[in-house]
Amino acid sequence: MAEVNEKRSIGVSDGALIPDRAEKTLFSAWRISFFGALILLGALPLISPDPFWEIIKFIPDGILRTFQVTVLSIIFALIIGLFTGLGRISRSPVINRIATIYVEVVRGIPLLVQLFYIYFALGQFVRVPRLVAAVIAMSFCYGAYMGEIFRAGLQSIPKGQMEAALALGLSRGQAIRKVILPQTFRIILPPVGNEFIALLKDSSLVSILAVSDLLRRGREYASRTFEYFETYTIVALVYLVLTLFLSKLVAKMEERLTRQDRS
Amino acid sequence: MGEQLPRVRVVDAYKDFGSVQALRGVSFEILAGEVVLVIGPSGSGKSTMLRAVNRLEPLTSGDIWIDEDHVTGPDTDIRKIREEVGMVFQSFNLFPHLTACRNIMLGPMTVKGTPKEQAEREARALLKRVGLSDKEHSYPGKLSGGQQQRVAIARALAMGPKVMLFDEPTSALDPEMIKEVLDVMLDLARDGMTMVVVSHEMGFAKAAADRVVFMDEGEIVEIGPPIQFFESPVQDRTKRFLEHIL
Numbered sequence: 388m389a390e391v392n393e394k395r396s397i398g399v400s401d402g403a404l405i406p407d408r409a410e411k412t413l414f415s416a417w418r419i420s421f422f423g424a425l426i427l428l429g430a431l432p433l434i435s436p437d438p439f440w441e442i443i444k445f446i447p448d449g450i451l452r453t454f455q456v457t458v459l460s461i462i463f464a465l466i467i468g469l470f471t472g473l474g475r476i477s478r479s480p481v482i483n484r485i486a487t488i489y490v491e492v493v494r495g496i497p498l499l500v501q502l503f504y505i506y507f508a509l510g511q512f513v514r515v516p517r518l519v520a521a522v523i524a525m526s527f528c529y530g531a532y533m534g535e536i537f538r539a540g541l542q543s544i545p546k547g548q549m550e551a552a553l554a555l556g557l558s559r560g561q562a563i564r565k566v567i568l569p570q571t572f573r574i575i576l577p578p579v580g581n582e583f584i585a586l587l588k589d590s591s592l593v594s595i596l597a598v599s600d601l602l603r604r605g606r607e608y609a610s611r612t613f614e615y616f617e618t619y620t621i622v623a624l625v626y627l628v629l630t631l632f633l634s635k636l637v638a639k640m641e642e643r644l645t646r647q648d649r650s
Numbered sequence: 651m652g653e654q655l656p657r658v659r660v661v662d663a664y665k666d667f668g669s670v671q672a673l674r675g676v677s678f679e680i681l682a683g684e685v686v687l688v689i690g691p692s693g694s695g696k697s698t699m700l701r702a703v704n705r706l707e708p709l710t711s712g713d714i715w716i717d718e719d720h721v722t723g724p725d726t727d728i729r730k731i732r733e734e735v736g737m738v739f740q741s742f743n744l745f746p747h748l749t750a751c752r753n754i755m756l757g758p759m760t761v762k763g764t765p766k767e768q769a770e771r772e773a774r775a776l777l778k779r780v781g782l783s784d785k786e787h788s789y790p791g792k793l794s795g796g797q798q799q800r801v802a803i804a805r806a807l808a809m810g811p812k813v814m815l816f817d818e819p820t821s822a823l824d825p826e827m828i829k830e831v832l833d834v835m836l837d838l839a840r841d842g843m844t845m846v847v848v849s850h851e852m853g854f855a856k857a858a859a860d861r862v863v864f865m866d867e868g869e870i871v872e873i874g875p876p877i878q879f880f881e882s883p884v885q886d887r888t889k890r891f892l893e894h895i896l
Contacts, residue, residue: 550706551743551802555757555809556733565760569747 421631424624431621438617442608449604450625456518456590456600460525461583467530472537473563486534493531499592501528506596521593529586533579540575541567573644580637584630591626601625655717657682657844658703658813663712665698665868672698673709674868682812685845687855687876690865691891696848699865700815703846704728704735716813733761736806740818742798744790750777750801751786754808761809769808776804780834796827800834807838814838816847850895852880864888 432440474486493501505527506520515523544567552562594603605622609615656679665673672695680686688696701707703714705721705728714721719731744753754773758764764772777783780800790798799819806814816835820828832854839845839858847854855862855876862879864872864887872879872888880896883889 545741545743547739547741547743548745551737551739551745552756554704554706554732554735554737555805556729556761557757558729561760565756566745570745573747 417631417635421628421635424627424631428621428624428628438612438614439621441612442605442614442618442621445608446601446604446621446625449599449601450629452518452598452604453587453590453600453602453629456521456525456593456598457583457587459522460529460586460590463522463526464529464533464582464586465579467526468533468537471530471534472541475534475538476541490531490534493528498524498528498589499595502592502596517593517596517598521590521596521598525586525590525593529582532582536575536578536582537571539578540571543574544570576637576641576644580634580641583637584633587630587633588626654681656680656715657684657717658846659713659715660699660703661713661715663699663702663714664710665695665702665707666710671868673702673712676712676865676868676870678863678870678873680813680844680846682844683842684860685839685843685858686847686861686863687851687859688846688848688863688865689850689855689891689895690871694865695868696865697817700817700846700848703813703815704732704737706737729761733809734812736803736809736811736814738799738802738806738814738816738819740821742790742795742802742822744793744798744802744805746790749787749789750782750793753790753801754805757805757809772808773804776807777801779807779837780804781830794827795823796830799823799827799831803831803834803838813844813846816845816849818848820849820851852896856880864891866891 428443432443471486471489474482475490477483477486496504502521502524505524506515506517510520548566548570549559549562552566553559557565590600591602594600594606597603599607601622605618609618612618658680660679661677663673663676664671674695676695676699688699690696698707702709703716703721705714709722712722716731716735720726721728721731744750745756748756751770751773754776755764755766755769758769758772759766774783774786777786780803782797782800782804785793785797785801790801793801803814803819819835820831823831828851832851835845835847835854836858847859849855859876861873862876863870864879864883864885866887872883872885874883879888880892883892
């Protein structure tokens with residue numbers, strides 16, 4: 388069954404570099420970037436403690452908030468994406484149409500506008516806390532992108548898998564849960580991992596709702612001290628370390644899943 | 651002796667794919683314990699016919715019964731029928747994310763609610779039966795084509811079917827692996843399993859088949875016992891086809 392085990396790639400969006408499993412050299416691109424950034428983050432406060440150490444003391448709250456927004460949005464976006472993907476392959480024309488419209492509408496509106504819309508525009512009717520608005524907007528937006536990845540993943544499973552499951556007497560739902568989805572998860576992990584990383588980076592947009600995430604904390608510090616160069620250097624380095632760490636995590640998960648198949 | 655109800659009964663089956671007629675009024679009966687080989691050129695409708703028996707391919711019109719169950723009935727719970735009809739595919743269609751043993755356990759556990767320990771015991775016994783006791787923990791990707799197909803047969807048997815359908819089970823196999831799969835099928839036939847086999851394996855037909863069905867252009871052209879069928883076919887179309895493949 389070469390066709391099943393062959394590595395399939397699905398359109399990959401932007402995101403930080405996910406390390407290639409083949410690249411085992413000491414000076415891989417990932418290692419140079421990751422440890423380079425870490426070393427800079429450690430060395431800068433040592434070299435000149437005044438702005439850099441002060442900045443580093445100031446931003447951890449922001450990292451935590453960025454982390455919160457990202458993790459919550461990933462969880463909800465995955466759930467929305469799963470159901471959107473299933474809706475997109477549904478045989479019911481109504482469900483199919485609803486899922487497709489959702490994807491088209493959300494993908495056609497910039498995330499920044501969606502953030503404004505949910506917090507300020509809809510906020511005229513229902514006031515929700517900033518953080519909640521941020522997570523809703525991010526989840527809805529990324530849910531649509533993930534929905535497309537799920538759809539592509541589901542459709543890439545050979546037709547014979549569903550037929551074999553149905554022939555055993557499984558219902559379509561059971562076949563999807565037990566046979567189709569477990570295979571889909573393996574296939575979509577790399578593109579979904581890319582979405583995680585893109586989402587982490589896009590989470591910086593929520594700072595305009597005055598959610599005090601990493602970028603916002605940096606801005607607060609810089610506007611007080613006018614040390615823009617130093618502050619945003621640290622902010623950029625911290626984002627870089629976070630995304631590279633996340634990309635490594637995704638690569639490890641991918642490795643574990645593929646190893647299972649070949650044991 | 652009373653009239654024996656046929657195990658599989660197909661009455662006037664029609665199947666259209668758009669403007670193409672895959673089946674044009676096919677009728678036949680298969681008795682319990684019978685082994686029937688279906689041959690015919692590609693596009694003759696033989697696979698469509700087979701797949702209609704468990705409704706993987708719904709008919710355009712016509713009726714199919716398995717014992718007293720009306721497969722094509724609008725109110726039929728098709729899942730109940732599929733439990734009792736095993737199917738083996740040309741491309742094996744094993745579940746690549748599950749080990750050989752788990753592939754076999756999935757049906758009984760999911761559909762029949764068989765407890766895990768029991769399903770595992772039965773799966774091991776079936777693997778032994780198809781000669782793959784040592785492959786229990788292997789994933790399909792690690793098995794040869796012949797081994798995969800034998801696991802696929804075991805997977806179908808795990809549901810305790812009363813009919814087994816084989817859709818070109820050896821067509822995707824390298825020649826040296828065909829025998830190991832046919833041996834398992836011969837063993838099944840000797841055990842009295844009712845089998846419908848779409849295949850051009852003449853050796854299997856002569857060794858195990860009770861009847862051979864020749865299909866062409868969506869119709870059954872000729873049915874007969876293997877010896878008579880291969881040595882003195884009646885229809886011209888059958889003769890021409892046999893000249894091609896023998």
